[in-house]
Amino acid sequence: MKNILLASTSAMSGEDYLAYLKPSIANLFSGVDEIIFIPFARPGGISHDDYTKKVAGAFSVWDIRVTGLHTFEDSAAAVLKAKGFFTGGGNTFLLVKTLHELDLMNVLKETVEKGAPYLGTSAGSNIGGLTMHTTNDMPIVLPPSLNTMGLVPFNLNPHYLDPDPDSKHNGETRETRINEFHTQHAIPVIGLREGSWIRVQGETVTTEGLFTSRIFEQGRDAYEVAPGNQLLF
Template sequence: MTINALMLSASREGNTPYLQHALPLIAPLTQRAKKWVFIPYAGVSLSYDDYLHRVAEALTPLTLDLRSIHNYDDAKTAIRDAEGIIVGGGNTFMLLSKLYQYDLLGLIRESVLEGKPYIGWSAGANITGQSIRTTNDMPIIAPPAFEALGLLPFQINPHYINQVQSGHNGETRAQRLKEFTCVDPAMPVIGIQEGSALWRQDNKLTLLGDKEAYLFCGAQQEMPIPPGSDLSHMLTPQK
């Protein structure tokens, strides 16, 4: 395998401009790959053209040839012709539904396994796990299945935060993820905070950024993962 995949928690960190914080993290994946296809399917409340413009403008310093998959007559050709794949955030259920509709999951996975770099944030990061069962999004549409790309042998929870709002009686993110581990105690979940990312390079997995991530698995609940940690052991499927 020659996987080179970057899973960003979010498109923004705090009040920074769109994708600005991510540019230093994205840059290493663009050293050789210059022709990229953008997948905007997670965007629901804005047009695909507007989404492409927003991303292209933010990535201008990297001088990429970025085209959206919706501008191709054949989506599979877009994936095959590109040197890299970028998947934007939005609604994870809509994104996965479209990938199933156009029969792209297998092709994207195969392309990444063969060395085509992959960059995704939010929903685009969520689909790199085993399934989308730990997304934060509302199921506004029902995909044929929850199974995702499986580039990682565990689950991701982007935008992780466990802030308790005074006067709010809903469950925290940690409580929601505990519900998942009660149902599937053998499947790990890594919650990544905004501003951080997971970077998989073949059999090496690293937590990027200056914020902790958190591990949920069985009896292990919200176990801190220090910034910069080598998480390569997480690439071995749990038994």
């Protein structure tokens, strides 16, 4: 049974790392004593080792041991044997490029679909969708494919921002960008505001968190779904 949490962000403004997700993380990893952390999304500012240490400190609250995927000699074998996963945020292009080049995208998908709990935040949530087309990140590298795990039957747009009528920004809004995507693709897109997440338990997919999620479907006006509601496409 799939057991997945895909969150917009790892931390709310002014809060500790993963603090707002603590009850949900405890539920997600109930009975799990060790997980693999996937640190590949960070292009700079923090090493894979330091990123893993940061996560390990947060997960020590639940007595869950965290090991970075980058430390395994045979990463595919490690993924297949893992009890659970957390993929952190950063640059989605770099994350997807690394997972494809290491031949891990399908291995990770297979293991999660067999029931290993999976937590993603930001870029780590993007790879739970069908493709990474709707990320906000700059294409600093070129992945061999934009296809991701397809753990849910839609794409995500983490850190979704509503148009600000008082802003002096003259560029496209997030909604405009997603509508542009829908001129080329029929995949639904979930705009995840900060403090919101997607919860998957078996075949049930719900929106959760502090705010409504904005739903975009090709040929329809965007609409809002309140936390706790099931998503059906």
